[in-house]
Amino acid sequence: MFYKLPNTLIDTLRNWLPVFYSTTLVTFSIGLYYAIYNSPPDYIQGDSMRIMYVHVPAAWLSLGSYSILAISCIAWFVFRNPIFNLFAKSIAPIGAVFTIIALVTGSIWGKPTWGTWWAWDARLTSMLILFFLYIAYMMTWQVIVNKELAAKISAALGTIGFINIPIIKFSVDWWNTLHQPATISKLSAPSIHISMLTPLMLMTIAYLFLLITLFLIRYKTELVEVKISRIKH
Amino acid sequence: MSKKVKKRLITVLLSFLILIIATLLITMNLRDNIIYFYSPSDLKDAEIDRQNIIRVGGLVKESSYNYDEKSKIYNFVITDNMNEISVTYVGIMPNLFAENKGVVVEGLATSKSSVTALEVLAKHDENYMPPEVIEALKKDGKWQEE
Amino acid sequence: MNEIIYMNGYGSYVWSAYGFTIFSLILLFYFYYQTLVKKERKLKDLQDKHEQKS
Numbered sequence: 001m002f003y004k005l006p007n008t009l010i011d012t013l014r015n016w017l018p019v020f021y022s023t024t025l026v027t028f029s030i031g032l033y034y035a036i037y038n039s040p041p042d043y044i045q046g047d048s049m050r051i052m053y054v055h056v057p058a059a060w061l062s063l064g065s066y067s068i069l070a071i072s073c074i075a076w077f078v079f080r081n082p083i084f085n086l087f088a089k090s091i092a093p094i095g096a097v098f099t100i101i102a103l104v105t106g107s108i109w110g111k112p113t114w115g116t117w118w119a120w121d122a123r124l125t126s127m128l129i130l131f132f133l134y135i136a137y138m139m140t141w142q143v144i145v146n147k148e149l150a151a152k153i154s155a156a157l158g159t160i161g162f163i164n165i166p167i168i169k170f171s172v173d174w175w176n177t178l179h180q181p182a183t184i185s186k187l188s189a190p191s192i193h194i195s196m197l198t199p200l201m202l203m204t205i206a207y208l209f210l211l212i213t214l215f216l217i218r219y220k221t222e223l224v225e226v227k228i229s230r231i232k233h
Numbered sequence: 234m235s236k237k238v239k240k241r242l243i244t245v246l247l248s249f250l251i252l253i254i255a256t257l258l259i260t261m262n263l264r265d266n267i268i269y270f271y272s273p274s275d276l277k278d279a280e281i282d283r284q285n286i287i288r289v290g291g292l293v294k295e296s297s298y299n300y301d302e303k304s305k306i307y308n309f310v311i312t313d314n315m316n317e318i319s320v321t322y323v324g325i326m327p328n329l330f331a332e333n334k335g336v337v338v339e340g341l342a343t344s345k346s347s348v349t350a351l352e353v354l355a356k357h358d359e360n361y362m363p364p365e366v367i368e369a370l371k372k373d374g375k376w377q378e379e
Numbered sequence: 380m381n382e383i384i385y386m387n388g389y390g391s392y393v394w395s396a397y398g399f400t401i402f403s404l405i406l407l408f409y410f411y412y413q414t415l416v417k418k419e420r421k422l423k424d425l426q427d428k429h430e431q432k433s
Contacts, residue, residue, distance in 0.1 A: 036383065036397070040363030044329060047386035049361060050393050054400040074249075078241045097407045105396040112392050114354045115327030121269035159249065163256050174260075176268040176290060178337055183359040192361040210404065217411045224418040231425045 013212075014220055020213040027206035034199035042196075051109040053199050057207040059102035059127070063165055065095030065211065066130060069137065070165070073158035076151070085151055086226075088158055089141060090218035094211060096134035103127060114178055122171035123179035126164060133161035270337045273316035277345055289318055289348055290337035290356060298332050307353075311336060322350040329355035 013020075035053035042049040069088045076084035106124070107117045118124065137158050144150035172181040183192050192200070260267060270290035271279065289311055297310035297319075307322040309332075320338050330336060335356030340348045386393045 032397075040365070041387065043362050043364040043367045044331075044334075045357060045361075046389060048389040048392055050386070050389075051396040052361070054397055058400070074245055077245045078238055080241075093411075094407070097403055101400050101403055104399050108392050108396040108399075112389060113327070113329055113357050115325075115329075116352075116354055119269060119354070122267050159245070160252060162249075163252055167256075167260070175264070176270050176272065178269050178290075178354060178356055180357055180359045183361065191359055193363055193366055195363055196361050210408075214408065214411055217415050221411070221415045221418050224415070224422050228418065228422050228425060231422075231429055 014216055017213070017216055017220075020209060020216065024206065024209040024213050027202065027209050031199060031202035031206040034202055039199045040193075040195055045113055048109065048112045049196075051105055053203045055102060055105040055109060056200060057204040058098045058105065060204065061207050061211055062095050062098035062102055062127075062130065063168060065091050065098060066133070066161065066165055069095065069134075070158050070162035073155040074162075076155045077159070082151075085155070086219060086222045088137070088154070090215055090222055092134055092138050093218070094214050096131060096138070098207075098211075099127065099131040099134060103131065119178040121177040121179055122175045123168065123177045126168045126171050129164055130161075130168060133157070133164060137161070272313045273311055273318045273346075274313055276318060276342070277316050283342060285341075286339060286351070287342055287348075288337055288339045289320075289342075290335065291318070293330070293332045293334060293336050295332050309336075311338065317346065319347045320350050320353075321347070322353055324350075324352070326353060327355040329357055331355075334358075 031053070035050060039050070041047045069091050072084040072088040072091075075081075076088070103124075106127075110119070111117050137154055140154040140157060141150050144153060169182075171177060172179055184197075270288035273289065273291055276287075276289060291311040291313040294310040294312040294317065297308075299308040300306075301308070305323055307320075307326065309320050309322075311318045311320060320340075322338070322340075330353065335358060337354045337356050338348060338350040339352040339354070340350035342348050384390055384394070
């Protein structure tokens with residue numbers, strides 16, 4: 001069956017874990033060097049825009065992580081293969097931490113630029129909802145003892161929350177928000193200078209490698225847990 | 234694909250479609266609550282309640298900014314290139330406040346075209362450029378303020 | 380060096396944002412790694428016991 005493919009793929013990737021550790025470390029070092037030192041300040045925001053290099057990749061990947069979570073939940077509904085639950089469970093805490101990073105760094109960035117730590121505009125509010133969705137997903141697995149029931153409820157929750165992703169993405173276009181619209185979208189040329197795009201992309205790659213590394217560690221842990229419960233019974 | 238899987242797939246997709254429609258309906262009806270601020274044109278058409286705090290946003294009109302040192306009152310005009318709102322404000326201005334740049338003010342509407350602000354927030358745009366590049370672009374006459 | 384710390388007056392904002400980011404990422408990694416090590420040890424213990432029984 002075709003869903004065996006991600007399984008074998010992950011088995012191979014797991015053997016490469018040490019490589020992912022070092023790659024993550026190296027890409028982060030290069031990314032941070034560019035973000036802090038080897039890039040110019042912005043013509044209006046000055047050096048405060050350097051916060052963007054940790055804020056934007058975290059925000060992007062928090063949306064990406066949730067998409068993987070939601071698609072895994074949908075796939076579980078259709079195929080009823082427990083492997084999809086393991087995917088979703090493995091990625092949820094990572095996505096939650098990325099969301100919290102986006103929220104906190106955004107708040108720190110907001111003070112010197114907007115003049116406020118927080119505003120209840122559509123982008124910030126929907127991002128906060130994303131954080132609660134991650135928490136709710138993880139809570140269902142913790143709180144509900146009956147694992148079959150937990151699987152159903154968490155998958156339903158994960159799927160329903162998917163609607164929030166396009167809302168976050170397009171909130172800045174659909175409604176008046178304090179948050180600025182997207183700098184980089186596929187429809188138009190990015191309105192960011194190459195000397196600033198480079199650190200942004202490097203940091204995104206670094207975050208991505210960290211995401212994969214953490215996912216593999218967590219996935220391995222979940223598999224070990226499955227083996228433990230099998231021996232116990 | 235087995236029959237069972239196909240049936241489940243259709244069920245999931247259908248329920249998701251219903252979810253999307255429901256969300257669209259809700260957000261469209263709640264638009265007034267979701268938007269963070271009104272544009273000057275929105276305010277022109279709106280019923281104004283002078284008791285309620287509102288937010289208005291737009292660009293700070295060129296050469297409309299004025300600060301009275303004696304009374305410590307800021308005056309400026311918010312424009313969306315169609316309608317204008319004049320703002321009076323006493324308090325701290327954000328660093329990035331500037332003419333031709335975005336701004337959002339929170340305060341009480343005194344009329345359909347004037348607001349007494351309680352708070353002023355700078356709304357920055359999505360462009361990121363090094364200062365030297367802007368200088369070079371300005372020299373060539375290729376830089377356009379919004 | 381001082382320039383980098385000061386960041387033209389934005390130092391406290393920039394460094395607290397970077398600090399928070401790196402701190403939470405390292406914490407997450409540490410927590411994940413510790414859980415994996417603990418669970419693997421537990422599995423090994425269980426497997427050893429199992430072998431002794433059979």
